Amino acid sequence: xxIALNVNGKSHxxxxxxxxxxxxxxxxxxxxxxxxxxxGLGQCGACTVHVDGRAMFSCLLPIxxxxxxxxxxxxxxxxxxxxxxxxxxxxDEQAAQCGYCISGMVMRAxxxxxxxxxxxxxxxxxxxxxxxxxxxxxxxxxxxxKRAAA
Amino acid sequence: MRLRSIFIAVVIALVLVVLGxxxxxxxPAIAPISAREASAKDQQLISRGADLAxxxxxxxxxxADAGKLLAGGLPLPTPFGTIFSTNIxxxxxxxxxxxxxxxFQRSMREGVDREGRHLYPAFPYDHFTRxxxxxxxxxxxxxxSQPAIRxxxxxxxxxxxxxxxxVVAGWKILFLDRGxxxxxxxxxxxxxxxxxxxxxLGHCGACHTPRNGLGAEKKDSIFAGxxxxxxxxxxLDATAARKWSADQLTDYLATGWHQSHGAAAGPMADxxxxxxxxxxxxxxxxxxxxxSFSPQSxxxxxxxxxxxxxxxxxxxxxxxNGSCAQCHREADAVGPSKALPLSLSSSLRxxxxxxxxxxxxxxxxxxxxxxxxxxxxxDGMLSDQQIAAVVDYARxxxxxxxxxxxxxxxxxxxxxxxxx
Numbered sequence: 233x234x235i236a237l238n239v240n241g242k243s244h245x246x247x248x249x250x251x252x253x254x255x256x257x258x259x260x261x262x263x264x265x266x267x268x269x270x271x272g273l274g275q276c277g278a279c280t281v282h283v284d285g286r287a288m289f290s291c292l293l294p295i296x297x298x299x300x301x302x303x304x305x306x307x308x309x310x311x312x313x314x315x316x317x318x319x320x321x322x323x324d325e326q327a328a329q330c331g332y333c334i335s336g337m338v339m340r341a342x343x344x345x346x347x348x349x350x351x352x353x354x355x356x357x358x359x360x361x362x363x364x365x366x367x368x369x370x371x372x373x374x375x376x377x378k379r380a381a382a
Numbered sequence: 383m384r385l386r387s388i389f390i391a392v393v394i395a396l397v398l399v400v401l402g403x404x405x406x407x408x409x410p411a412i413a414p415i416s417a418r419e420a421s422a423k424d425q426q427l428i429s430r431g432a433d434l435a436x437x438x439x440x441x442x443x444x445x446a447d448a449g450k451l452l453a454g455g456l457p458l459p460t461p462f463g464t465i466f467s468t469n470i471x472x473x474x475x476x477x478x479x480x481x482x483x484x485x486f487q488r489s490m491r492e493g494v495d496r497e498g499r500h501l502y503p504a505f506p507y508d509h510f511t512r513x514x515x516x517x518x519x520x521x522x523x524x525x526x527s528q529p530a531i532r533x534x535x536x537x538x539x540x541x542x543x544x545x546x547x548x549v550v551a552g553w554k555i556l557f558l559d560r561g562x563x564x565x566x567x568x569x570x571x572x573x574x575x576x577x578x579x580x581x582x583l584g585h586c587g588a589c590h591t592p593r594n595g596l597g598a599e600k601k602d603s604i605f606a607g608x609x610x611x612x613x614x615x616x617x618l619d620a621t622a623a624r625k626w627s628a629d630q631l632t633d634y635l636a637t638g639w640h641q642s643h644g645a646a647a648g649p650m651a652d653x654x655x656x657x658x659x660x661x662x663x664x665x666x667x668x669x670x671x672x673x674s675f676s677p678q679s680x681x682x683x684x685x686x687x688x689x690x691x692x693x694x695x696x697x698x699x700x701x702x703n704g705s706c707a708q709c710h711r712e713a714d715a716v717g718p719s720k721a722l723p724l725s726l727s728s729s730l731r732x733x734x735x736x737x738x739x740x741x742x743x744x745x746x747x748x749x750x751x752x753x754x755x756x757x758x759x760x761d762g763m764l765s766d767q768q769i770a771a772v773v774d775y776a777r778x779x780x781x782x783x784x785x786x787x788x789x790x791x792x793x794x795x796x797x798x799x800x801x802x
Contacts, residue, residue, distance in 0.1 A: 274758030
């Protein structure tokens with residue numbers, strides 16, 4: 233069965249079981265390796281992507297549920313092939329230790345800055361709560377979000 | 383002349399009624415004290431008071447901002463309007479810093495503040511009145527030992543005539559049964575201890591007992607099921623969707639989860655997190671007492687059930703498999719994040735879809751820092767139509783209950799609650 237998905241501005245016809253989580257399609261069919269498989273249970277946020285601008289766990293979102301909503305991954309945030317302001321802020325703050333959570337962190341933060349370009353520290357903390365970092369670079373991650381919001 | 387004397391008689395009668403009413407509802411102010419007088423030095427008393435305050439859940443309602451513990455301001459929606467919890471830190475101007483112990487005892491037993499004003503029964507003094515003098519003294523010592531925080535709670539937003547506090551005096555005449563409970567000699571010491579905690583400070587009935595039109599608990603329907611903050615507080619009596627044994631309930635209250643029932647979510651998660659401060663013996667006593675209302679009439683762990691649902695739309699089954707079955711995998715085994723086999727879920731078997739809808743929308747986040755059950759919220763990931771279809775499908779597949787009417791309504795209500 234073919235399902236049409238709009239990913240990073242391009243339409244794709246996906247031939248997969250409709251219960252397949254979006255994450256598997258992004259990584260295995262479309263070779264978008266930004267979103268990561270962390271837990272597959274909606275616990276860690278490594279798989280976070282945007283669906284119509286809102287941050288969501290792609291590991292628990294079957295492609296049957298997406299319809300014509302637009303999907304954006306961290307690759308879709310690039311501007312002319314270069315990191316955008318938020319991604320560059322993560323680089324400048326050296327927010328990545330192993331880096332596995334960072335794509336999800338960027339997407340979670342981007343969904344905040346889209347609706348609230350200058351959040352308070354408390355708003356950033358609250359918003360970033362769903363995403364976990366096992367290396368413990370949360371402090372650098374929060375600095376990166378603040379730098380991008382400045 | 384005759385008309386004139388009737389008129390005078392009516393005026394006198396009215397004056398008497400008004401004066402009588404004032405006398406009847408009037409309570410004296412209790413003299414203020416200085417903050418220094420109030421602070422107890424007895425650390426043991428303060429520590430016991432902290433544990434009792436946790437069992438009473440003081441901080442759950444009296445805290446709006448986690449950084450301002452007990453400073454009040456939390457809106458409590460009621461059928462009669464919104465009540466804002468008060469500041470119970472020892473701040474002299476905006477809290478209870480000038481309250482003597484006698485004033486605090488009176489507020490807990492009679493629902494009257496230090497100045498003599500009647501308090502609304504959203505403050506569950508109909509339960510707290512059961513607490514012993516010693517326990518109230520300990521809670522007072524604890525509250526007075528806390529940092530004084532200056533915070534003025536917003537004014538209540540109640541409909542007329544309920545915004546006129548003396549009306550509460552009438553409510554008390556009808557519904558407030560003051561004073562301690564007499565122990566029931568035919569029951570065990572543990573059961574009586576459990577009743578003391580559950581009916582007193584724990585105020586379990588405030589949510590789990592239905593209320594009448596005037597907002598008072600129906601005394602002939604104890605634990606027959608009520609509601610709380612947009613959630614259904616399930617029945618705990620013989621009509622419970624799934625009966626509780628004392629062992630099951632002890633585990634559930636201590637950990638927030640039992641595999642034959644599910645997770646404590648919504649307002650009940652606050653209760654579980656509060657009960658971490660209670661001793662294991664007290665948690666067990668509460669469980670023994672509450673479980674005595676639903677004597678076991680079915681096996682402790684019911685067999686898993688899985689029905690064929692031949693008419694389910696393929697799209698709904700795909701969403702169930704892709705979203706739900708990642709954790710709720712097997713019909714008879716607990717999945718990751720302590721995901722129940724759904725045939726054992728109490729929520730899915732309840733008469734109304736309220737709690738199932740709340741959990742699907744918002745997930746279970748209360749135990750993230752403590753370990754315990756977890757579920758992500760699906761609000762926005764799935765559309766309301768998709769959530770409604772998948773909830774109906776799960777109910778048909780995993781319970782023997784009739785289909786729910788009004789899942790869509792429950793979704794709308796849950797959203798309205800979240801927006802408040």
